[in-house]
Amino acid sequence: MREYTPLTITDAVLEQMxxxxxxxxxxxxxxxxxxxxAFAREVNLTPxxxxxxIEFMTKVGQACTPARQEFILxxxxxxxxxxxNIMHDKTKVEEATSxxxxxxxxxxxxxxxxxxxxxAKKPDGAEVVMYGRIANAQGAPIPNAQVTVWQTAADGRYxxxxxxxxxxxxxxxxxxxxxxxxxxxxxxxxxxxxLDGPVGQMVMSQKRHGMRPAHIHFLISAPGYxxxxxxxxxAGDAHLDDDVVFGASADLVAHVKxxxxxxxxxxxxxxxxxxxxxxxxxxxRRAGRVGADxxxxxxxxGKNTTPYGAPPPEMAAAAVAAAEPKKSGGxxxxxxxxx
Amino acid sequence: MREYTPLTITDAVLEQMxxxxxxxxxxxxxxxxxxxxAFAREVNLTPxxxxxxIEFMTKVGQACTPARQEFILxxxxxxxxxxxNIMHDKTKVEEATSxxxxxxxxxxxxxxxxxxxxxAKKPDGAEVVMYGRIANAQGAPIPNAQVTVWQTAADGRYxxxxxxxxxxxxxxxxxxxxxxxxxxxxxxxxxxxxLDGPVGQMVMSQKRHGMRPAHIHFLISAPGYxxxxxxxxxAGDAHLDDDVVFGASADLVAHVKxxxxxxxxxxxxxxxxxxxxxxxxxxxRRAGRVGADxxxxxxxxGKNTTPYGAPPPEMAAAAVAAAEPKKSGGxxxxxxxxx
Numbered sequence: 075m076r077e078y079t080p081l082t083i084t085d086a087v088l089e090q091m092x093x094x095x096x097x098x099x100x101x102x103x104x105x106x107x108x109x110x111x112a113f114a115r116e117v118n119l120t121p122x123x124x125x126x127x128i129e130f131m132t133k134v135g136q137a138c139t140p141a142r143q144e145f146i147l148x149x150x151x152x153x154x155x156x157x158x159n160i161m162h163d164k165t166k167v168e169e170a171t172s173x174x175x176x177x178x179x180x181x182x183x184x185x186x187x188x189x190x191x192x193x194a195k196k197p198d199g200a201e202v203v204m205y206g207r208i209a210n211a212q213g214a215p216i217p218n219a220q221v222t223v224w225q226t227a228a229d230g231r232y233x234x235x236x237x238x239x240x241x242x243x244x245x246x247x248x249x250x251x252x253x254x255x256x257x258x259x260x261x262x263x264x265x266x267x268x269l270d271g272p273v274g275q276m277v278m279s280q281k282r283h284g285m286r287p288a289h290i291h292f293l294i295s296a297p298g299y300x301x302x303x304x305x306x307x308x309a310g311d312a313h314l315d316d317d318v319v320f321g322a323s324a325d326l327v328a329h330v331k332x333x334x335x336x337x338x339x340x341x342x343x344x345x346x347x348x349x350x351x352x353x354x355x356x357x358x359r360r361a362g363r364v365g366a367d368x369x370x371x372x373x374x375x376g377k378n379t380t381p382y383g384a385p386p387p388e389m390a391a392a393a394v395a396a397a398e399p400k401k402s403g404g405x406x407x408x409x410x411x412x413x
Numbered sequence: 414m415r416e417y418t419p420l421t422i423t424d425a426v427l428e429q430m431x432x433x434x435x436x437x438x439x440x441x442x443x444x445x446x447x448x449x450x451a452f453a454r455e456v457n458l459t460p461x462x463x464x465x466x467i468e469f470m471t472k473v474g475q476a477c478t479p480a481r482q483e484f485i486l487x488x489x490x491x492x493x494x495x496x497x498n499i500m501h502d503k504t505k506v507e508e509a510t511s512x513x514x515x516x517x518x519x520x521x522x523x524x525x526x527x528x529x530x531x532x533a534k535k536p537d538g539a540e541v542v543m544y545g546r547i548a549n550a551q552g553a554p555i556p557n558a559q560v561t562v563w564q565t566a567a568d569g570r571y572x573x574x575x576x577x578x579x580x581x582x583x584x585x586x587x588x589x590x591x592x593x594x595x596x597x598x599x600x601x602x603x604x605x606x607x608l609d610g611p612v613g614q615m616v617m618s619q620k621r622h623g624m625r626p627a628h629i630h631f632l633i634s635a636p637g638y639x640x641x642x643x644x645x646x647x648a649g650d651a652h653l654d655d656d657v658v659f660g661a662s663a664d665l666v667a668h669v670k671x672x673x674x675x676x677x678x679x680x681x682x683x684x685x686x687x688x689x690x691x692x693x694x695x696x697x698r699r700a701g702r703v704g705a706d707x708x709x710x711x712x713x714x715g716k717n718t719t720p721y722g723a724p725p726p727e728m729a730a731a732a733v734a735a736a737e738p739k740k741s742g743g744x745x746x747x748x749x750x751x752x
Contacts, residue, residue: 075654075663080500086659087492093620102456103619107491109452114496117444122701123437124497128484129710135474135484136711145467145474152446153426157453158463161419280442281432314414320425324414362461371468372475 084111133272140369141238142382143178147273150175150319151282159303159364166300168211170352174305175321176365177291179232183367184222186246190339192258193245198228200260202330203337203344208253208294211352215253219296219351222246223257225289230263235383238369256338261330264288264311266393267318268383277318284385285393287311287322292349299351300358303365306347423450472611479708480577481721482517486612489514489658490621498642498703505639507550509691513644514660515704516630518571522706523561525585529678531597532584537567539599541669542676542683547592547633550691554592558635558690561585562596564628569602574722577708595677600669603627603650605732606657607722616657623724624732626650626661631688638690639697642704645686 078086087107094100113119119127137144149155155175163173187193192201208219224244226232233242249255266284268274277284288308295301305321306328307314314322328345331337337344385393417425426446433439452458458466476483488494494514502512526532531540547558563583565571572581588594605623607613616623627647634640644660645667646653653661667684670676676683724732 075661075666077662077664078495078499078659080496080503083492083496083499083659090621090655090657090659091619094618095620096618098462099618102458102462103615105452105456109448109455110491110493111496113444113448114493115500116448117441118500119441119497120700121497121501121703122699123441124488124494124703125701125705125710128482128488128705131470131484132474132477132482132710135471135477138471138474143467143471145470149463149467152449153422154449154453155463156417157419157422157450158458158460160417160422161454161457162460164419276442279433279435279438280430281434282429316429318429320417320422320429322414323416325416327414360461361459362464364460364463366464366467371464371471 080115084108087111130272130276137271138368138372140372141234142268142271143366143368143371144271144273146178146365146368147267147271148276150177151267151273151277153320155364156320162361162364165355165357165361166352167355168352170211170300170350171302171304172323172325173303174323174326175319176293176303176363177319177321178365178368179234180224180291180293180365181234181244181367182370183241184224184244184246185241187257189247189250190256190258191245191247193223193243194227194260195242196228197258197260200228201258201342202261203256203258203339203342204290204347205254205256205338205344206346206348208249208255208296208349208351210299211350213350216296216299216351217249217251217253219249219253219255219294220246221249221255221257222293223259224291225259225262226265228260228263230265231383234368235268236381258339258342259290261343262288262290262308264313266383266385266389269385269389270382278386278389282318283313283316283393284318284389285313286317286319287313289322294349294351296351298354300354301363302349302351303363304349306345419454423447426450469611469615476610477707477711479711480573481607481610482705482707482710483610483612485517485704485707486606486610487615489516489660490606490612490616492659494703495659501700501703504694504696504700505691506694507691509550509639509689510641510643511662511664512642513662513665514658515632515642515702516658516660517704517707518573519563519630519632519704520573520583520706521709522580523563523583523585524580526596528586528589529595529597530584530586532562532582533566533599534581535567536597536599539567540597540681541600542595542597542678542681543629543686544593544595544677544683545685545687547588547594547635547688547690549638550689552689555635555638555690556588556590556592558588558592558594558633558638559585560588560594560596561632562598563630564598564601565604567599567602569604570722573707574607575720597678597681598629600682601627601629601647603652603732605722605724605728608724608728609721617725617728621657622652622655622732623657623728624652625656625658626652628661633688633690635690637693639693640702641688641690642702643688645684
């Protein structure tokens with residue numbers, strides 16, 4: 075009869091999983107066991123720490139509702155989502171706009187809007203026009219691409235954080251036959267990820283600021299092209315380089331301009347950004363997205379979908395102090411509007 | 414502004430956690446991030462697989478109730494619990510009885526019994542006497558140690574699987590002033606871990622049999638000694654060497670004997686087993702247990718604590734076939750009683 079040591083126990087687990095019929099599942103689970111055990115051995119995980127880990131994972135799972143995906147948030151804050159996203163992005167068959175995180179606030183239930191429409195129910199003096207062109211890797215326009223956008227409302231919160239029935243600041247547009255898209259939104263705000271759950275506890279106990287730079291999410295699709303999941307980050311934001319979920323990258327930084335003569339809608343600040351889509355490969359059709367509508371992951375069982383994610387007051391105050399407007403001009407920076 | 418690669422993203426995460434005030438938390442979380450990322454890179458985890466993982470972890474969390482700890486079950490079936498247990502066992506300051514898993518069925522709410530009492534409400538013709546001595550590493554008796562036992566009932570299920578209000582086949586005894594303990598129970602049955610949840614889905618999709626060998630759990634404590642969390646496994650069980658949670662070990666195998674002249678209670682089959690406790694060290698007082706009462710991990714919110722864990726009929730049938738009584742005699746083997 076076998077006796078296990080801290081090393082041979084790993085072999086025993088792999089042996090017991092050796093008959094897994096699905097070759098890819100076998101490969102992934104074997105690697106998961108090896109790395110999990112290597113982690114436990116490296117830190118010499120104690121029973122007390124192990125049970126803390128069990129409690130933490132349980133809390134993360136129990137925090138999930140159709141309106142809240144705490145495991146995606148955990149993956150995001152540990153950089154796993156960004157890593158998977160980067161690896162996936164490298165498999166494109168052509169150069170194209172970089173991907174960014176879908177995040178935990180995407181939802182399938184998004185209204186369609188006419189070209190140029192405003193997605194925010196209360197634009198509240200912060201209107202911004204967005205326009206540009208959807209083209210292929212060679213720069214030729216792609217007609218009629220579908221452009222889905224979502225972002226924080228004027229209070230720095232996503233609609234879904236206020237309850238699953240709320241729908242605001244998200245919309246589906248169609249680019250025209252020359253590939254041009256046009257929409258109106260509000261300046262997004264840099265914001266705290268939800269800090270009122272177990273992942274927030276983790277982030278705060280690591281003394282991280284817990285903020286994402288201001289950004290607008292995009293999901294762009296057209297037949298024959300790889301779906302582009304990305305986001306534009308506003309130039310000048312204080313957290314472009316230390317995004318708590320590691321989503322921001324230099325080629326996705328967008329500038330808000332006043333009086334852009336090329337903007338189709340006059341009299342409003344505007345962002346111009348062109349997107350390039352890569353041709354779809356066979357692999358792309360199976361690749362999926364790094365993120366999902368929480369309702370697609372956690373079925374509704376009547377559980378709490380009440381408002382969540384308000385940051386602790388002292389962290390909100392610290393963020394305001396850190397986001398003092400930069401001298402270089404009126405570019406929005408940090409949590410609260412600079413005007 | 415930084416651009417991440419699959420390797421530099423790991424550095425970025427470690428950098429962002431670098432100010433963690435708790436040195437041990439910093440060490441553990443840094444290792445967790447490094448190993449998690451190494452895993453994702455090694456298997457080149459795709460977005461589709463990542464979201465499957467998110468969904469799986471969410472289901473595991475949502476399956477947890479005050480009567481069911483699915484994350485402990487996940488840890489058990491991936492061999493993490495056994496690994497942590499083995500590492501912890503090696504830190505004993507003296508040789509003593511080996512530890513085994515506390516498992517997901519321990520509960521704090523356990524009744525006290527007088528010496529020699531029967532813990533099963535329905536012994537149902539399967540009574541077994543257990544007796545032996547609790548001694549220190551040098552073999553000197555430890556007086557009045559507390560001995561907690563728990564095991565499956567006559568139907569191969571733990572009480573807690575039938576609802577949180579059920580209490581059966583568990584009890585607390587006190588050894589006498591010479592270190593002798595004595596109790597009556599029923600022959601435990603080899604059993605399926607709960608296969609009706611996400612962990613069961615995983616185990617079945619790995620074509621594992623999903624069974625534990627028949628065993629009796631023990632938690633033995635006395636002032637000045639390291640708490641002993643262990644279990645005795647019945648000799649002859651078909652799954653001693655491929656326990657689905659890797660808990661069985663050779664030095665914890667116990668034999669059921671008929672007509673043992675040394676047994677204090679006559680006319681019943683009996684198990685004799687002596688336990689040795691190691692002196693408690695300073696570290697032991699903080700070390701904790703590899704396991705916990707589910708109710709201590711997941712607070713009651715009125716959620717489902719109805720019966721769980723009945724195996725699929727075809728797996729139950731396969732287990733019966735595999736557990737045909739051995740020719741060597743009447744020693745109990747496998748899922749169902751051989752008499």
